Amino acid sequence: MNVLGKRSYKEDDSFEKKGYKKSKKELININSRINLTSVINLKESYNENTVTLSSLLSQKKSTNIIQFNFLLDLDWFMSQVPLHSRNDAKILFIHGMRDMTIPESSKLYPNTRFLTPYIPLPYGSHHTKAMILFYDDDTMQVIIHTANLISNDWEYKTQAVWTSPFLKKKTEDYIKSGKECEFEKKLCEYIKFYNIPVLNKLAERVSMFNFEDCNAILIASVPGIHKGAEMDKWGHLLLKQVLSKKFKIDKSENKEKKESYIISQMSSIGSLGKDDRWLDKEFCQSLRYMISDVDNTTKLKLVYPTVDNVRNSSEGWDGGNCLPFSNSNWEKQSSYMGKILHKWKADNSGRSRSMPHIKTYTRIDDDEVSWFLLTSSNLSKAAWGTLQKQGKQLMIRNYELGVLILPEIFDKGESQQVKLVNYYGKDKNKASPGVKNIEIPIPFDFPLSPYHDKNETINTDSNTSTPWTWDIPRNEMDLFGNKYSP
Structure with missing residues (x-):
């Protein structure tokens, strides 16, 4: 599966390369580079233009894979990495599992390394979901998403992924121009905030690439x-x-x-x-x-x-x-x-x-x-x-x-x-x-479906109008005939 599905661009077509496509009405559709992830057992039509973890990791041969995430199932993740990268690429995990011991299976993957960043405040977590991929053709890619590196997140949940274009290194002319790219600046600032030597080196390497084609703005949080x-x-x-600084709406009187x-x-x-x-x-x-x-x-x-x-x-x-x-x-x-x-x-x-x-x-x-x-x-x-x-x-x-x-x-x-x-x-x-x-790709339907009608008294005993909370038992049966016990 191509990462961008049927909306992917052709490398030899300058118009399509920018993500444009014309409809019969001469509309111009531009791919935002955001896609939902595939969900198993859905109709094929609902998985059009979606991605999987394996499709993201199989676009090119990787030399370095850097994974920022919260939860990690190492064996499952490695099963999603293509063989050529699984054996040869250097793979770094920055994860949020503070009590995690290095899996015994990591001995099978001597090219892997694990880091747990310092969280200075109680109840904080390393919750970022992102990848930085370096390829053997001297390009790189940034991927920002919402899924943990565990099978259920990628197979059954509604998730989404933003992928950057394949980024090339800055040319000498670009460097001499003194141009600054906000995306690159914020990404490097975020990576450096960890204050970990290997990530400081990563930020230096990232800064060598041209991010001008990234039509998105990074919004980050860091603890402190x-x-x-x-x-x-x-x-x-x-x-x-x-x-x-950047957002405006049309306030025309006749609108x-x-x-x-x-x-x-x-x-x-x-x-x-x-x-x-x-x-x-x-x-x-x-x-x-x-x-x-x-x-x-x-x-x-x-x-x-x-x-x-x-x-x-x-x-x-x-x-x-x-x-x-x-x-x-x-x-x-x-x-x-x-x-x-x-x-x-x-x-x-x-x-x-x-x-x-x-x-x-x-x-x-x-x-x-x-x-x-x-x-x-x-x-x-x-x-x-x-x-x-x-x-x-x-x-x-x-x-x-x-x-x-x-x-x-x-x-x-x-x-x-x-x-x-x-x-x-x-x-x-x-x-x-x-x-x-x-x-x-906004997955939920419009108009929104309120828990309660405007004039309805809130009924906290109704399962149709009560938010899910995960720490109390449920006596009703689910489709598998099970009750819920936290």
């Missing part, structure tokens, strides 16, 4: 107490800074105004507090920013599976193992979260029964996608950071990494309008001729 100028470099304050909202879709919800001060006044406020403005009227909507979503999933109750939302946090937060929660419904992508380990943040204006963030960051203070000391410092507990897709990134000064369109949306081919459509 960040003060002064460092505050805006990470977490939700970094996202705020990017949006305030029909519809609802504006931000969707947070995640696989876990942290301890956010008894009221919505952090969720609405801090976190969501950062996401409301745009160039020279902030839209305080933009509402937040949450997409997270219900108890019945999990029970009826293709894995039964086991599908909830990737959704570690605690019942105590739900009880504390239900008063303000209950009205903005929406079910996991993904019929258009065929993934309603494939539980989401994917994390996405999406702004919708006038029924159109304004920006889209694919990330490892769940909805938590640990991932995004929380302001302290009257806003003078930002505390982040986790390592996280994601990519932000904005229409402005694809605007190369040409005459065409640029829009983000949902690859699984029903209206993606109804745009005006000459519009550049950036295809984003």
Whole structure:
């Protein structure tokens, strides 16, 4: 399988090489380079334009494979690596399994090395999901995704992957020009933050390559107490800074105004507090920013599976193992979260029964996608950071990494309008001729399906309108005839 499926470009066609393709209406569709992962036992049509771990690792012969992740099953991972790379490539794992002992099977792979980064704050984790691949033709590639390096994540869950183009080394002319690429700068800054010698060398090697063709913006989190100028470099304050400098919306008076909202879709919800001060006044406020403005009227909507979503999933109750939302946090937060929660419904992508380990943040204006963030960051203070000391410092507990897709990134000064369109949306081919459509595979359905109708009293005893929490027993039977015991 080609990594980009049927949307892949041809190396010998300059028009297709940029990811463009024309429809009969002369629309221009541009591949955002984001793809869902394949899910086993789905109809073939639902796995079109998807990727697998083995397809990602089999594009070319690798000389170095660097894996940033949280969980790792070494034997399974190595089974996904093609033989030529499995035996010859140097493979480095930076993982979050603090108590992990080096697997006995690692003796079979003398080309592997394992690092557990230092986390300075309690309850923090190395949660980033990314790969850096160096190839034998002197190119490299960056891949940012949402899956752990375990079989269930790649076979049964809803996940997504962003892949960079194959990057070439900088030419002498490019170096002399003094150009700076924001993607490269942030990636190297992130890698250097680990303060590990082998990763410092990795950052030096990465800086030798040209990232100009990466049409995405890195949004990263690193653990620590960040003060002064460092505050805006990470977490939700970094996202705020990017949006305030690069994002704009059409405020034409003659344009029909519809609802504006931000969707947070995640696989876990942290301890956010008894009221919505952090969720609405801090976190969501950062996401409301745009160039020279902030839209305080933009509402937040949450997409997270219900108890019945999990029970009826293709894995039964086991599908909830990737959704570690605690019942105590739900009880504390239900008063303000209950009205903005929406079910996991993904019929258009065929993934309603494939539980989401994917994390996405999406702004919708006038029924159109304004920006889209694919990330490892769940909805938590640990991932995004929380302001302290009257806003003078930002505390982040986790390592996280994601990519932000904005229409402005694809605007190369040409005459065409640029829009983000949902690859699984029903209206993606109804745009005006000459519009550049950036295809984003948003897996869940629109309109969203709220847990409760507007006038409905919240019923916390209903499995159809209660969020999944993984630490209390369930007496109902799943499709395998099993009850749930945490």
